[in-house]
Structures are given as C-alpha cells and as structure tokens.
Amino acid sequence: MIAAINAALIHNQSQPWMYDVLALTMEIVGRPQPEIERVLLSRIDFSAADVPSMVxxxxxxxxxxxxxxxxKLYQQAANLQPDxxxxxxxxxxxxxxxxxxxxxxxAASGILTHVWIKDYEQWHEKALNALANLEQALKQAGRKAEAERVQVTRRKALERDLKLELTxxxxxxxxxxxxEPRGTVCSFESPLTAGGGVLLNDGYGPKQENCHEDYLCAHGFPGTYVVRVRYVSGDIVGQRAKLKVTRYxxxxxxxxxTMIVPLTREDRIIRIDLEKGRRNxxxxxPQNSQKNSSLQPATGRFISSRPAINGSRESLQSFRVSRQAGISTGRQVPLVTGVQNVGGVAYQxxxxxxxxxxxxxxxxxxSPDRRYVRLSVSPQFTNVTDIFTFSFLQP
Incomplete structure (x- = not known):
C-alpha cells in the first residue's frame, strides 16, 4: 500500500485521501512519528485556502x-475566516x-470576541475560565506584566458595538x-448576518421570562441602523414595549x-447611529444559520437576499412552514387481476x-405565530390475505 501510494505521488497523481491512507498505513506498520507528521503536513497543501479542509x-x-x-493550522484558518x-x-x-x-x-479571546447563535454562552464561560486560570498561573509565576496583558485582552474581547433589548x-x-448599514437584515428569518448582527432570542408570550428579543452586534459597521418593532399577534399590556439601546x-x-415604543398595526421605526463601529x-x-438566503455562485458565500422586510402584517400572518415525510417497510407485489381481449384469440x-x-x-x-405545530399522521397496513387462481375459457 505504501509503495503504491508513493508511486502515485511521484507521478503527480496525488489526491487528498492518499495522504490520509498513507499516514494510517505508516502508523500501523510502525514508521517513525516524524515521517507520519511529514505526510500529514503535505496534505495541508490541498487545503491552503479551504478553511473547512484546514480544520x-x-x-x-x-x-x-x-x-x-x-x-498552528487552526490559527491559519482563523486568519482566513475570523468569524x-x-x-x-x-x-x-x-x-x-x-x-x-x-x-x-x-483562542479564548477569539471565542469571546464573537457571538454565535448556538451554545455561545457555554463557550464564553469556558473561555473566561481558561483566561482566569492563565492569569492566576502567570501571577503565581511572578509574570505580572503578562497577567495584566491577559486582563486587557479579556476586557477588549468583551466589548460590544451595539446591543438592543426589546421587552x-x-x-x-x-x-x-x-x-444594518451595508444592506443586511437581521430578523427571525436571518438570525445571523454578514454584517455581524445576531438575533439572540426570538421571544413571545405568555411566559413573561420569554417576552424579550435581543440583538447583538459585537463588531458592527459604522452608520445608521434602522430598527423595526413589529406587532405580530396577541395582547400586549399597554400597547407599548421598552427598547434598551447600548452602544460600545x-x-x-x-x-x-432606554425608550418606550408605542405599538400600532404598522412597524415602529427607530434609527440608531453608530459612529465608532469597528467592522470594515x-x-x-454559514448556510444553516440562514433561513432565507441565496447562494452566490461567484463566491460561494451565503448572504441574506431580503433587502428589507415588508411592513405589512399580512406577510407574517400568512407565514407557514410545512414538511412532509414518509416511511415504508413493505413491498410492491404485482398480481394478475384480469385479462383483456386484444383481438382474435389473444388475451393480454x-x-x-x-x-x-x-x-x-x-x-x-x-402556525403563523410560530407557537404551534400541527401534526397529521396517516398509517396504512396492507396485507394480501388470499390469492385465487382461475382459468379463462375461450368463448
């Protein structure tokens, strides 16, 4: 196996999988560890600009x-795609x-700098614990200057350009x-945008602890953010909500x-200026973070295709998500159920x-308000219980 793959590599017939197989085979036969590492590092040439392959x-x-x-390879991947x-x-x-x-x-500062939709809080906690342990170890070793650099890095990583809390x-x-300023739109349909915005919570009643929506942009573009507060359904006490805006x-x-937002049938629009946005x-x-996105063939990037959300409530009231699936454990049995005279003495x-x-x-x-799911299940049990044989006599 090793000789065959080496021959293919020598004759410029290399493929990424060859290095994987070659490394595994060399490990099985007990080749030295430096040789195996050299083979694996050669594989990286195929993924120099492909971040998923690098990971x-x-x-x-x-x-x-x-x-x-x-x-080192993880650090190179992060340099290519920091988000x-x-x-x-x-x-x-x-x-x-x-x-x-x-x-x-x-690694810890990179985790704290970014906010992702899923499980970001637990990763932030692990990053904070790692930095705390590192700072304590540096202090115990008498390296106070490096411990202070950890503090500064942590504080810098936790800075947020814009945070919105609607309750x-x-x-x-x-x-x-x-x-957002560059045309991206963050909503329940596109909770993660190319402009750095993340919708952390899409809330609804009647539980009070869930009556809030949170938007966070850790690194945002400088410019004007147009915020729309949209009434969807149900009863809102006092027909008003509270919006808390935190910059920097x-x-x-x-x-x-903090501002009070009166609610009407139309969207309430608030414009927020962010002068010191840090994104350029x-x-x-990622594809799975977008519920309404299109693939641009030239770049392979997923960018939201909604230029703006329609202000009418009818568009949301007609919102539906339907999925249908089926499963079968049976078989298709062909049976002769009759004959057909096709002329003369021939029968089909x-x-x-x-x-x-x-x-x-x-x-x-x-449902349109995304609070209920209706399931329709249709089971079928079929069985051929008996088969009758018969003869057709010529008339």
Missing part, C-alpha cells in the same frame, strides 16, 4: 499527536492541553428587525439609552401492483 486537517493531525502543528467558531473552540482545547499561554490567549408584557408576540458596551465610554468588511455566514393480462406491509406518512405545519 479537518488540523483535527486529523491531533490523531497522530501532532498537536503543535494542529494548533468561524471551530478554529477557536478546537484551538482552545489544544492550547490548554499543550499549556501554551499564547495559544490560550489567542414587553402580555401574551402577544413582537418581532425585532434590524436593517464594555468600553471606557458606553452609551445607554462583511463576514461569511391486466397487472396491478398491490402494496403489502406497513407505511406511514406524516406532515407538520407551523
């Missing part, structure tokens, strides 16, 4: 205990394993929609503003396919 290659390196090289969570999360595990202070500082009372539902949270000069380019948004059999076994069809429909 995969780094994870593969850890299997062969090449942790230091894997950590991806995987390089920081997996890099933090490696840095703690290697007890690498610079690696821990890089209300009652059993109704409100939506918070934010149109965590910095030396945060700006906090759009980020790449009539064949009918009869399903036999168990089949189940289900459909799920989400």
């Amino acid at each position: 995969y290659s780094a994870a593969y390196l850890t299997r062969f205990k090449a942790d230091q090289q894997a950590l 991806r969570p995987e390089p920081y999360i997996m890099g933090l595990r490696l840095a703690e394993k290697l007890k690498d202070p610079e690696g821990i500082l890089w 209300w009372n009652g059993d109704g539902d409100l939506d918070l929609i934010v149109e 949270q965590g910095s030396d000069h945060p700006v906090v503003q 380019r759009k980020s790449e948004v 059999p009539v064949i009918r396919v009869v399903p036999e076994g168990i089949s189940l069809t289900g459909a799920a429909v989400v």
